[in-house]
Amino acid sequence: MFGFGQLIEVLKKSPKKIVFTEGSDPRILEASSRLLASNFLHPILVGDPDEIEKAAEESGFNIRGAEIVDPKKFDRMDEMVDLFCELRKSKGVTPEQARGILSQANYFGTMLVKMGIADALLGGATYSTADTVRPALQLIKTKPGNSIVSSCFILVRPSATGENEVLAMSDCAINIHPTEDELVEIAGESAACARIFGVDPKVAFLSYSTLGSGKGEDVDKMRNAAHKAREKYPDLPIEGELQFDAAVSPRVARTKCPDSSVAGHANTFIFPDINAGNIGYKIAQRLGNFEAYGPILLGLNAPINDLSRGCNASEVYSMAIITAALA
């Protein structure tokens, strides 16, 4: 069963540095002060030191000991500019353009990871997901063997048995209209992510149709993706296409698809597109009493994660631990 204690133990054995791109945000400052009080994860705050210290003082958080890095005064900026130009040479980026781009905290922070100055990055408390993730897509790129970066939310809710109920939902944040093959990759990556959080994955490819009850291109897409995923991951329990009720309710599953061993017991949900996924996870979070951790980026070649702009300090703290522990 998943607990943050296990991730913290991982970090205690191998402490890491995590860069926060929104160094003066009060939620980042609160999470950083909690991290500084322990010694398993060291925050690097990007921004103007005066502004950050003033914000910390005003919000009453002790960030003594935090590293603050100001892109305007960074002593390795020439080296960073050269590396950036090299990485983006196919786009013909000039050093002057690179300097402008690297004055932005999202690009600067990503380059701190690329240069090995930080082990991990967490952003998105005020930056949109697109602005948090784009520098990583451009500079860090996908892991060898992956064709896309995607994402997964881990949803956690205490249950009546006393054990946490843990679910995975994907892709709620990155790929807007994933293809069948991309959905297959998302399912494999999400199942692997779910396992890290103690889930024995049972994967449902979601739709408005259950095994042919409805018709349409989107139904075909999810059915075909489920079929391809079963071929690619023969040991993974996979069903699709399924409506959400058939995926999670044993009673509904007995009526709609009695022969499926996944239906009624699914815990890893693959949505047809980002509209469904983003709306779906936020309903679970805001109306279903689930804590939502993510989006956890999958398939990216370094530990960089995004936050929802609606996050609180406790979610920042948890996501920082998740991000660094998965490094």
Ligand SMILES: CC(C)(COP(=O)(O)OP(=O)(O)OC[C@H]1O[C@@H](n2cnc3c(N)ncnc32)[C@H](O)[C@@H]1OP(=O)(O)O)[C@@H](O)C(=O)NCCC(=O)NCCS
């Ligand atoms: C992720 C996202 C920002 C990328 O869009 P974009 O920046 O317009 O993408 P582009 O097509 O210009 O590609 C930029 C780079 O990222 C790469 N890229 C884009 N999507 C990618 C993906 N899913 N996986 C890996 N690389 C990707 C491109 O190959 C390109 O690389 P290059 O510049 O080296 O050639 C976009 O898909 C998006 O906005 N997604 C939804 C985000 C969102 O609003 N989520 C809801 C809230 S969580």
Ligand SMILES: CC(=O)OP(=O)(O)O
């Ligand atoms: C993940 C997500 O939906 O992010 P935001 O709320 O910042 O758009």
